[in-house]
Amino acid sequence: MKILYHHRTRSKDGQYVHIEEMIRALRQLGHEVIVVAPPSAETESFGSDAGMVAWLKRSLPKFVYEIMELAYSVVAYRRLAKAVREHRPDCLYERYNLFLPAGIWLKRKYNLPMLLEVNAPIFEERTRYDGLALKGLARWSQAYTWKAADYVLPVTQVLGDIVASYGVPRERIVVIPNGINASQFSSAPETQAAKAALGLDGNIVLGFTGFVRDWHGLDKVISMIANDPPASSRHLLVVGDGPARAALEAQADALDIRHRVSFTGVIGRDEVARYVAAFDIALQPAVVEYASPLKLFEYLALGKAIIGPAQPNLMEILTDGQNAVLFDPDAADGMAGAISKLTSDAALRQRVGENARKTIGEKQLTWRENALRAVELFKRIPKHA
16 A cells, blocks of 8 residues: 655654654555655654744744744645655545645545544644634634544544544544554563663662653652652652753752752653663653653553553553552642552552553554554545546
8 A cells, every 4th residue: 555644743752753653664564655744854853843943933923823834735735746646645644733734635636545643632732832823714724624534543532522522423533542663662671670771770760751841740759759768769760851851950959869860861762661661660740631642652561660640541541550550630649649659569560560561462552553553444435536
């Protein structure tokens, strides 16, 4: 099968992991994948932002930037149409973005079966966090794209409910959560060896991966460690970077526990497993209510004892007391209580960690399985002359 893969993502972050892994998995299954994307996307290093685009977004009036986004669809459509003429693809797979109807235009012009992967309700997300000037146009754009695709693939059922609220029939909504590349985690070291390699032997390692923001609540973890008795061996290892890092380091300094908090900074994707392998307790301290966090699947794949908030999107994957310990996100001491529960009970850590590892196979949470699901959906879509 020839698959035309379209996205508008320029930054090399968690979004791009999903893109790269799906393309890789489809190609490993023997399909030809033709990628149409912004030119800079392939050349940026992991952890980089969107460069000039990010600068324009910060600098221009919102309505000007939003008009430019919509205008880019004309450029994207021309690139897509050129790819269709050159490669004659069988279908179109698109990663959804706001103000991007180009894929729908192409689908209708060339009668291509189309899957639309949706990772966030971007109209709602940008309205909440960034603000939108052209709200009516933005909401129309989202509804138009979601309703016109043959199948919409949200990453959680919570997100699927939002898609359905736009009038997309339930039978055209197929939830496909994020996954892992099994080969990246098969050679990870055992926990003790991973700790020793990082100079953390003898510690109970509380670990977090990703882009650290204030709302993750890692300041609470640092405060908890500061209140531990002198003999405690709990150590926070943050694998990643982010805007909250400086404040967290300053907090650790002020509490005189800087030696018990480590930050790796940005690391390459291939290095993640050897750091996560050192975790005794894997932290998913807060998460957007509709998200399918990549770190969660990495924690599962490496058999880590996970703590996370008891909220519907995570509970699509996690079950309290089985493959995780969940806490009430509204309780002030909820996360600390969950961490302390696991810290004091090695048998519980082992049991939920073993069940976490099994979850990957039981729920088929790999990029390969996601690619297989996508291909099967393509086969269901009739292509009319």
